[in-house]
Amino acid sequence: MLAVALPTESPAQAAESYRLAGLTRRFPGVLAVDRVDLTVRRGEIHGIIGRNGAGKSVLVSMIAGLIPPSAGTVLAGGGQLDAENATPVRAHRLGISLIPQEPRFARALTVTDNLFMGRELTVGPGFLDPAAMRRAVAEVIDRLELEASPTSRMGDLPIETQQLLAFGKAVFIEHARIILLDEITASLSRQRKTRLLGLLRTLAAESADLSFTLISHHIAEVMEFTDRVTVMRDGRVVAMRATAKTDERSLANWIVGDVRITGTAQAAKPAAKPRAAAMPLLMADRLGDGRDFHDLSFQLQRGEVIGFAGLEGSGKDAALEALFGLRPLRTGEVRLEGSPVRFAAPREALKAGIAFLPKHREVQAVIQNRPVEDNTLISSLRRIQGPLGFLRVHEGQRIAREKTAELQVKTPSIFTPIDHLSGGNKQKILINRLSLTVPKVFLLNEPTRGVDLAAKPALLQVVRDRQAAQSGVIMLSESEDELVACCDRVLVFFRSRITRVLERGKADFTVGEIYKSVQGVEEP
């Protein structure tokens, strides 16, 4: 009998799906991911949770080979990814597949075309085998319980179906072994989400060599569907727990960590003192759009900043858009300085004195190819309008120059195309655009989104000191720090309703408490 020295795997290695060893990623000025060690087992659903900027996305991008690590390795499928060799193709070959938030399909092609793109089934000398491919796709659709057919045009399907198809492609067609799901649940309906996560359970039980890594904002989801959970904060892993042995509250505490308010000078500034007796500037009474938010009531006083907090899909964005006339209200009433208002289009809202800063700056606000001047003035051309609608151009330029200097926008001149400026400077120009309409109410959706870390405090300062001085402000932010720094009151949206109101000056006006309410974590 020959004694063959088989390369033996230790039991620990056999159970291992992938392992991260000292994985680190540095960006100029930021340490996004800092020496992360993590082992995910086969057959496991592993959750990674943390707040915005905790490093979750950069971490999974490194696992998927999209971003090469600065140091450290990903060990998977008998190979490894490191600073030298990481590419998406290589990650793919190791059996790693990332399901992104936004599926990237060829919208004009059919479901079958998309699912088999680049790996078509063939018969004979390279002829396609459409019947076999359609059968395979029909099976995937069946398995995922989708309403689609192999011959549907991908672009005609709802985003959530596309996302599930991306998942089906990775698992059933590419047979990836390590599936990373990046915030995939954000755009899914509750029912779908439950079904998908249920499917993960079944699949993990069925084929023991699969593993799922679920990146999520939602504590509830992670609690319900994962076996173990890793908490990230400031680029580091701060805790790793068996999900069964932890609870929502302690997870929340790990996630928020020791709460410090940083970077925003106005934190110390006392809240404005809205006169309770005065007529509210803006009053919402049981507003609802019949779908995304219900029973929204609040009163905004002049000089006050109200924050809307909530997860994506909690209804906060929809509510803000409805206040500006971008989507219809089904129920309730809005009163501006006591008189009821209803807007069919943004220009009516602007005329009534409500200004809106949209969330997606490049898509919804910036007018590309046009100078700073035009971008500043576009909402207030009426102010510089002379006879027959001709503009007092010099007056306009004077105003644009003045406002540009006021917020210290860094631009060579007001004639420079806005495209040449940085995110923070573009945002300042848009803020100028709003304030030039001299609104009674500012509605700001993520005023610091896509702005350099260093430029954020200045923008918040503008909100607090300038806008709130004359008007009322409603501000949305995904950053609890910003809300605490800037707002007098924070309304927390959870599943389409306001579940909690926190007021400045009270003991519970903290980042941690807002975070817990946003997550729907119950009081003990």
Next chain:
Amino acid sequence: MSGFLQAFVRTVFERHLIWALLVLLVLIGLTVPGFLSTRNLINVLWAAAPLGCVVLGLFFVLLTGSLDLSLESTFALAPTLAIMIVLNWLPDLVWPGLTMPIVLVIGLVAGMVNGFISVRLGVNAFLVTLATLLVYRGIVIFLIPEGIYYLPIEMTFWGESRALGFLPIAVIIWFVFYGLAFALINYHRLGKNIFALGNNPEAAFIAGVDVDRTRITCFCIAGMLAALGGLLEVGRLQSAVADLGQGDILMAFAGAILGGTGLAGGVGSVGGIFAAVLVISIIENLMNLFGVEPSVRQIVFGLILLAAIYLTSLQGRVRVRAA
């Protein structure tokens, strides 16, 4: 000094290549006897005026990111209807001197139909205006299959007469309308709104621009300018024929694009298209002077146009590199 020269050359290359092309053509023209004569230059301008009006109209629609194929039919329809109204239908009621305003109103209505269907009803502008291209032309063919000749002076005046005995009224009108358009684009609310929605319709809407109304306004302006061009052409030819302007829409596109107008909307300048119209007109004129055989004219014209379009396309690339 050389720094200034460098900056000048760069500005020309980045923004005004079409002017450089114009200068080049004029220099070529200088070697041709007869090109520089007042008579010839005036002919160049005169021939350019009708096309110039259509290009200007198309320019407005292109700026909004849309297009209008029917302009070449409006070009014929408006003068035809005006002639029929004045001469045949209501000869006792309408004074022939009113031809110009009638033509403009008809053009405006023709444009409004396009605008309304494509903007309000949300139908693809290419298809809508392709259909109205056929309809408008069909009406002209139905009304004047044989054409109309010997028009009264009140109708041909705008295209035919000369001020001070040498300057064609048509050329003056062309200049005036380009001047008006320049003011409208650069110093009027409408212009700012057009550029805003042309570059980013969603952002313009959120910023309070009445996007639909601005779009329809542009279609109306385009119809009016095409109608005006038609009137000038009718005057120049002293007759109205059923195929007036047929096929000219492609030349109008050539003028607009050559002048730096972007097909995606939001990019373009009045000066650019003005120069482009002159370029097209001078190319035709030079072919006449060189005595290019009629049988090969189209080939030569096409090749020169190709070269011109290639040259002006360098502009975008130079700008990208400089940035």
